[in-house]
Amino acid sequence: MDSSDAALVARVLHGEVNAYSALxxxxxxxxxxYAVHMLGNREDAEEALQDAFTRAYRSLARCEDPERFGAWxxxxxxxxCRTSGARRVRRGQTFVHDETALLxxxxxxxxxxxxxxxxxxxxxxxxxxxxxxxxLLKYVEELGYDEMAEITGVGVSALKMRVMxxxxxxxxxxxxxxxx
Amino acid sequence: xxxxxxxxxxxxxxxxxxxxxxxxxxxxxxxxxxxxxxKALSAIVDSARAQGIPVEPLMEKVYQGLAMGxxxxxxxxxxxxxxxxxxNAHRVLGAVATTDELKAAASAVHAGVPAxxxxxxxxxxxxxxxxxxxxxxxxxxxxxxxxxxxxxNAIKSLVGAGAKDKDISDFQRNVSVDIExxxxxxxxxxxxxxxAVVPPPKAENREHE
Amino acid sequence: MVQELQRPVRVDDSFDRRVxxxxxxxxxxxxxxxxxxxxxxxxxxTRRPAWAAALAAGVxxxxxxxxxxxxxxxxxxxxxxxxxxxxxxxxxxHSVAVVGDFNNWGLNxxxxxxxxxxxxxxxxxxxxxxVHRYAFLVNGKQWVADPTAPxxxxxxxxxxxxxxxxxxxxx
Numbered sequence: 001m002d003s004s005d006a007a008l009v010a011r012v013l014h015g016e017v018n019a020y021s022a023l024x025x026x027x028x029x030x031x032x033x034y035a036v037h038m039l040g041n042r043e044d045a046e047e048a049l050q051d052a053f054t055r056a057y058r059s060l061a062r063c064e065d066p067e068r069f070g071a072w073x074x075x076x077x078x079x080x081c082r083t084s085g086a087r088r089v090r091r092g093q094t095f096v097h098d099e100t101a102l103l104x105x106x107x108x109x110x111x112x113x114x115x116x117x118x119x120x121x122x123x124x125x126x127x128x129x130x131x132x133x134x135x136l137l138k139y140v141e142e143l144g145y146d147e148m149a150e151i152t153g154v155g156v157s158a159l160k161m162r163v164m165x166x167x168x169x170x171x172x173x174x175x176x177x178x179x180x
Numbered sequence: 181x182x183x184x185x186x187x188x189x190x191x192x193x194x195x196x197x198x199x200x201x202x203x204x205x206x207x208x209x210x211x212x213x214x215x216x217x218x219k220a221l222s223a224i225v226d227s228a229r230a231q232g233i234p235v236e237p238l239m240e241k242v243y244q245g246l247a248m249g250x251x252x253x254x255x256x257x258x259x260x261x262x263x264x265x266x267x268n269a270h271r272v273l274g275a276v277a278t279t280d281e282l283k284a285a286a287s288a289v290h291a292g293v294p295a296x297x298x299x300x301x302x303x304x305x306x307x308x309x310x311x312x313x314x315x316x317x318x319x320x321x322x323x324x325x326x327x328x329x330x331x332x333n334a335i336k337s338l339v340g341a342g343a344k345d346k347d348i349s350d351f352q353r354n355v356s357v358d359i360e361x362x363x364x365x366x367x368x369x370x371x372x373x374x375x376a377v378v379p380p381p382k383a384e385n386r387e388h389e
Numbered sequence: 390m391v392q393e394l395q396r397p398v399r400v401d402d403s404f405d406r407r408v409x410x411x412x413x414x415x416x417x418x419x420x421x422x423x424x425x426x427x428x429x430x431x432x433x434x435t436r437r438p439a440w441a442a443a444l445a446a447g448v449x450x451x452x453x454x455x456x457x458x459x460x461x462x463x464x465x466x467x468x469x470x471x472x473x474x475x476x477x478x479x480x481x482x483h484s485v486a487v488v489g490d491f492n493n494w495g496l497n498x499x500x501x502x503x504x505x506x507x508x509x510x511x512x513x514x515x516x517x518x519x520v521h522r523y524a525f526l527v528n529g530k531q532w533v534a535d536p537t538a539p540x541x542x543x544x545x546x547x548x549x550x551x552x553x554x555x556x557x558x559x560x
Contacts, residue, residue, distance in 0.1 A: 003232060003275075007275075011234075011278070011279060014278070014279075014518065014519075015517045015518060015519060016234065016236060016279050017236075017412060017413055017416040018234070018235055018236050018409075019234070019279075020409065020412050021405055021408075021409050024404075024405050024408050024409065025405055028400050028404055028405065028408075029397055029398065029399055029400060032398045032399070032400045033394075033395075033396075033397065033398040036398050037394055045398075046400055046401065046404060049400070049404075050404070050407060050408050050411065053408045053411075053412070054408065054411045054412065054415070057411075057412045057415060058415060116393065117393055120390055120393055120394060136394070139391045139394070140391060140394045140395055170390070174390065200406070240490040240493070240494070240522065241545070243490075243493045243494035243495075244490075244494050244522060244545075244546065244550070245545070245546055246494065247488055247494035247495070247496055248494075248532060248546040248547075248548045249546075250545075250546040250547075254545070254546065257545070258545035258546065261545070262545075279519075280518075280519050280520045280554075280556075283519075283520045284520050284552075284554070287520075287541060287542050287552065288542070290542050291542035310556065312520055312554055312556065313554045313556065316520065316539050316552045316554050317539055319539070319540070319541070319542035319552070320539030320540045320542070320552065322542065323540045323542045324540065345554075345556065352539055353537075
């Protein structure tokens with residue numbers, strides 16, 4: 001059975017609603033990462049992600065390029081995160097990591113790793129939403145500026161400026177942490 | 181060891197349960213199926229899903245069994261059988277087959293048509309033509325007594341001659357009427373297939389008429 | 390720092406289920422709207438047999454074998470439902486319903502209850518594109534295959550049933 005995005009989208013539009021679950025499984029972890037860092041907490045992130053999947057299903061017939069369903073879904077998620085409201089960073093929150101990644105991670109003591117992770121999240125929280133979005137798309141999701149422009153609707157030069165400012169700010173914030 | 185156990189458990193949880201998600205929504209499943217049946221069905225449905233076999237037809241089979249008053253073990257047997265048949269169909273029809281084609285092909289396999297014959301038909305017909313209706317009709321005429329070989333040849337000749345779904349529907353109706361009137365099933369199928377694939381007269385011939 | 394942020398984030402195991410609950414609700418709502426809309430049109434000419442109501446409403450009634458006339462007005466787009474008429478001649482029956490894949494084999498609220506016109510029972514309902522198994526339930530207890538439709542080659546439950554193919558594309 002062809003399990004490409006286009007094939008799955010075709011099956012869903014054909015009335016096979018359960019085929020949509022394969023698309024959910026395919027993209028949920030990947031896009032959960034962006035939502036968590038953008039919104040600062042798991043609950044809001046999962047709600048935004050659920051909402052994005054639901055909206056994508058509702059308007060699936062309007063997905064012009066089913067082969068790029070993932071990118072289209074991501075655009076919906078980015079917009080959803082923008083309207084999600086104020087970011088909240090919860091102290092002491094830990095995330096469930098992929099076990100393999102955990103095993104392959106640095107040899108730092110796990111407690112230190114958690115603290116470092118929290119500091120990064122806190123610093124991200126200090127950025128404006130626009131800067132945080134641009135930074136995450138560029139460096140974490142590793143998109144090109146043209147792709148970022150397509151997803152956000154913002155011009156390339158404006159995006160570059162936001163990324164630059166985000167990097168400058170994060171550098172300052174994290175230097176402060178280390179020197180403290 | 182603990183980590184391996186945790187990873188296996190994680191894999192089981194992450195596969196998820198198509199059956200359990202439907203069960204959560206439909207009280208018929210939890211009210212009328214006992215726990216061992218639900219567990220068995222959940223395993224079959226999840227395994228099918230993991231193999232890329234569409235699970236909606238399997239759930240439809242469950243509902244059919246419930247409506248027809250079948251007990252849990254009979255429903256499990258039916259769903260398991262359908263899963264195997266759809267798996268066979270999937271293997272021979274390949275990734276291009278739609279869910280409907282797989283359902284119809286499974287029906288033909290259930291009636292006794294070798295899956296490999298269905299694969300040959302798919303290759304012969306090309307990718308654009310859906311064989312949902314031809315497979316459905318094939319299952320039908322076999323169940324009316326047309327020998328598998330005769331039925332397969334009849335449908336193959338129709339598909340190979342480019343017969344449309346309407347022609348194949350008419351063929352099915354004619355064969356079933358003939359059999360009801362007392363015709364030998366094989367003879368009915370062969371005769372009607374010949375009649376259905378007669379090509380229209382060429383234009384130059386008509387001028388001479 | 391980027392490496393840390395790029396580490397995978399796993400969502401809760403029930404996430405997929407929660408999304409699919411919402412998605413199936415939308416799907417069910419859309420189907421219900423299709424059936425309700427059609428029934429509302431038919432109900433405007435009550436006290437007539439369902440087939441007459443369907444014709445009066447301008448709906449194309451299709452004999453139960455399944456293959457549609459391939460005209461643009463009746464060829465459904467993928468995922469849409471088109472009206473299909475089910476007919477059973479059963480002069481001695483007290484009730485006839487149509488039950489199948491298209492209504493999840495529901496016997497109560499979702500069964501399609503046929504109307505009797507001098508022993509000819511019929512009901513029309515929108516059916517989504519695809520292959521469907523179905524049967525008539527006569528007098529609430531006897532399963533009868535549609536004599537005009539292909540047989541569904543399944544003897545799984547010791548009861549007969551029929552196959553209905555509703556296709557979207559012209560061939």
